[in-house]
Amino acid sequence: MPQVVLLFSGKRKSGKDFITTHLQKLLGDRCEVIKISQPIKSHWAKEKNLDLTELLSDGDYKEQYRLDMINWSEEMRAKDYGYFCKIATDNASERPVWIVSDIRRKTDIRWFNETYGDLIRNIRIYADEDTRKNRGFVFKTGVDDVTSECDLDDYTGWDLVLDNSNGKQDIEDQLRSIIRFVANYRC
Numbered sequence: 685m686p687q688v689v690l691l692f693s694g695k696r697k698s699g700k701d702f703i704t705t706h707l708q709k710l711l712g713d714r715c716e717v718i719k720i721s722q723p724i725k726s727h728w729a730k731e732k733n734l735d736l737t738e739l740l741s742d743g744d745y746k747e748q749y750r751l752d753m754i755n756w757s758e759e760m761r762a763k764d765y766g767y768f769c770k771i772a773t774d775n776a777s778e779r780p781v782w783i784v785s786d787i788r789r790k791t792d793i794r795w796f797n798e799t800y801g802d803l804i805r806n807i808r809i810y811a812d813e814d815t816r817k818n819r820g821f822v823f824k825t826g827v828d829d830v831t832s833e834c835d836l837d838d839y840t841g842w843d844l845v846l847d848n849s850n851g852k853q854d855i856e857d858q859l860r861s862i863i864r865f866v867a868n869y870r871c
């Protein structure tokens with residue numbers, strides 16, 4: 685059982701990977717990074733006999749299967765909204781701090797709350813649209829206007845919101861405010 689579970693979410697190119705990678709470097713082997721999308725991709729690869737490494741990278745191969753994968757994962761979620769959260773956490777190592785780097789839906793947050801209760805800290809990474817565009821964001825119909833990208837737009841129950849726009853908080857400040865959540869644990 686972890687001692688604290690940090691849930692990270694944010695729009696595309698807001699800086700989720702950037703911040704969680706820095707945090708992981710800081711915490712070293714005291715933390716485990718969990719991605720809910722990992723079991724989706726590995727299940728899909730196994731069932732369809734596809735190359736998992738190719739599917740996990742950002743290339744054409746992933747694009748080719750994206751829609752099928754979305755449809756299949758939506759079907760699974762309709763039966764059990766925590767299905768992928770459960771597999772991802774079942775596969776995670778016993779470490780004091782868990783960093784879940786790709787929270788996308790209210791039902792993801794609901795499942796983590798129901799399962800880990802007080803251990804949860806819910807962190808939103810924000811970046812303004814100009815910043816996101818500078819970082820490579822290009823609006824894609826079917827990606828940026830669907831539930832997986834927009835479901836948390838109107839969510840307000842954050843424990844911490846980080847402004848990762850250009851010229852706002854620097855990474856050290858951001859890490860300091862996250863570390864406050866783990867500082868109470870002896871890890």
Ligand SMILES: Nc1ncnc2c1ncn2[C@@H]1O[C@H](COP(=O)(O)OP(=O)(O)OP(=O)(O)O)[C@@H](O)[C@H]1O
Nearest residue numbers: 694695696697698699700701702703819820848855
């Ligand atoms: N504070 C920052 N300072 C400098 N560069 C940054 C900062 N935040 C993010 N970046 C850069 O912006 C790009 C996008 O960031 P990142 O990949 O972390 O976004 P993301 O939210 O994980 O995006 P996606 O949802 O598309 O995977 C990366 O090249 C990253 O290095």
